[in-house]
Amino acid sequence: MKILLAGGAGYIGSHIALALLENGQDVVVMDNFDNSSPEAIMRVEEMTGQTVSLYEADVTNKKVTLAVFKKEKPDCVIHLAGLKAVGESIEQPIRYYRNNIDTTLTLLECMAKTGCKNIVFSSSATVYGEENAAPCHEKMPKGKCSNPYGWTKSMMEQILQDASVADKDMSVVLLRYFNPIGAHESGRIGENPRGIPNNLMPYVTQVAVGKRDKLTIFGDDYDTPDGTCLRDYIHIMDLAEGHLKAVDFCVENKGTEIINLGTGQPYSVLDIVKTFEKVNNIQVPYEIGPRRGGDLPAVYADVSKAEKVLGWKAKRTLADMCRDSWNWQKNNPEGYE
Numbered sequence: 001m002k003i004l005l006a007g008g009a010g011y012i013g014s015h016i017a018l019a020l021l022e023n024g025q026d027v028v029v030m031d032n033f034d035n036s037s038p039e040a041i042m043r044v045e046e047m048t049g050q051t052v053s054l055y056e057a058d059v060t061n062k063k064v065t066l067a068v069f070k071k072e073k074p075d076c077v078i079h080l081a082g083l084k085a086v087g088e089s090i091e092q093p094i095r096y097y098r099n100n101i102d103t104t105l106t107l108l109e110c111m112a113k114t115g116c117k118n119i120v121f122s123s124s125a126t127v128y129g130e131e132n133a134a135p136c137h138e139k140m141p142k143g144k145c146s147n148p149y150g151w152t153k154s155m156m157e158q159i160l161q162d163a164s165v166a167d168k169d170m171s172v173v174l175l176r177y178f179n180p181i182g183a184h185e186s187g188r189i190g191e192n193p194r195g196i197p198n199n200l201m202p203y204v205t206q207v208a209v210g211k212r213d214k215l216t217i218f219g220d221d222y223d224t225p226d227g228t229c230l231r232d233y234i235h236i237m238d239l240a241e242g243h244l245k246a247v248d249f250c251v252e253n254k255g256t257e258i259i260n261l262g263t264g265q266p267y268s269v270l271d272i273v274k275t276f277e278k279v280n281n282i283q284v285p286y287e288i289g290p291r292r293g294g295d296l297p298a299v300y301a302d303v304s305k306a307e308k309v310l311g312w313k314a315k316r317t318l319a320d321m322c323r324d325s326w327n328w329q330k331n332n333p334e335g336y337e
C-alpha cells in the first residue's frame with residue numbers, strides 16, 4: 001500500500017513514517033517544513049534503509065497537492081498537516097482557521113479528483129471539551145473547546161465526517177490523540193519544538209539538558225491525588241503503531257469511525273517529573289506556579305474501542321516514555337540542527 005503523510009516530517013509524522021516503512025508500506029511525505037525538518041525524514045530513511053518520496057510543499061497549495069496525488073496515487077492519506085500551538089492559536093485565530101481548515105479541504109478536493117477514498121485524521125482529545133468527565137469515550141458528544149486550535153480539530157472532524165456521508169465509498173478514521181511523548185528507542189528521531197516548548201515533556205527534557213533553568217508546574221491545587229493535573233501520556237511509537245492498524249481498518253471499511261489513542265492510565269505532572277528523574281538518574285528542578293488558563297484537572301481515555309476495533313493497545317510504560325524522551329534530547333541537544 002502507498003500512504004501519503006500530509007505534514008509527515010514533524011514529530012508524529014516521522015515516527016509514523018518509520019513504522020509504516022518497517023511494515024513494508026510505501027511512504028510519501030508532503031511537508032512545508034514550517035515546524036519540521038527534512039533531516040527527520042533523512043534519518044528515517046537511514047534507519048530503515050528505505051526511501052521516502054518527499055515533497056517540500058504546502059498542503060494548502062491545491063495545484064501542487066493535486067500534482068502529488070496524480071503522480072503518487074496514494075491508497076490512503078494520513079492527515080497531520082496543521083498548526084498546533086494552543087497559545088499562538090489564541091493570538092492568531094484567523095491564521096489557525098485558515099491554515100488548518102484549508103489543508104483539510106484541499107486534501108479532500110484532491111482525493112475526490114483522483115479517486116482516493118481513505119483518510120486517517122490526526123485529531124485530539126481536546127475535542128471532548130470541558131463538559132465530558134474522564135475517561136473520555138468516543139460516544140460522548142463533542143464539547144466546547146478552550147482555544148481556536150481545538151476548534152479547528154473539532155471543525156476538521158466535522159468536515160471529514162460530512163464528506164464521508166456525501167460519498168458512501170469514503171472511509172474516514174478520526175484518531176483522537178491524548179498526550180504523545182517519548183521518541184523512537186534509537187534516539188535518532190524525536191520531538192523538536194521551535195522556541196520555548198508549550199508542552200510538558202519537551203520542557204522537562206530541556207530543563208534536564210540545561211537549556212532552561214527550571215520547570216514551572218502549572219498549579220498544584222487541583223482536585224487530584226497530588227494536586228497536579230492528570231493526563232493520558234502515550235509513547236509516540238505506540239501511537240505510530242496505532243496508525244498502522246488505523247490505516248488497515250480505514251481501507252477495509254467505509255463511513256466514519258472515531259477512535260481514541262491513549263493508554264487509559266492517568267499520570268500527574270509530578271508523576272512525570274519523578275519518573276523522569278528516577279529512570280534517567282537526573283534532577284529536574286521545578287517550582288509550583290499558578291494554573292494555566294484552559295487546563296482541565298483530568299483528561300484520559302477510555303481505550304476499549306481501539307482494542308476492539310483496531311486490535312491495538314499501547315504497550316510501553318511511563319518509564320519507557322521518560323527514558324526515550326531523554327535519550328533523544330541528550331543525543332540531540334539542538335534537535336535536528
Ligand code: UD1
Pocket residue numbers: 084086124125126146150179198199200201203215216217218219228229230231269292294295296
Ligand atoms: C495540550 C492542548 C491539547 C493539545 C496538546 C498537544 C490545552 C488545553 N490542550 O494538551 O489541545 O492537543 O497540548 O499539543 O492546551 N504543564 C506544566 N508545565 C509546563 C507545561 C505543561 O505544568 O511547562 C502541565 C499542564 O498544566 C498539563 C500537563 O502538564 O497539566 C500537560 O500539558 P501539555 O503537555 O501542554 O498538554 P495538554 O495541556 O494536556
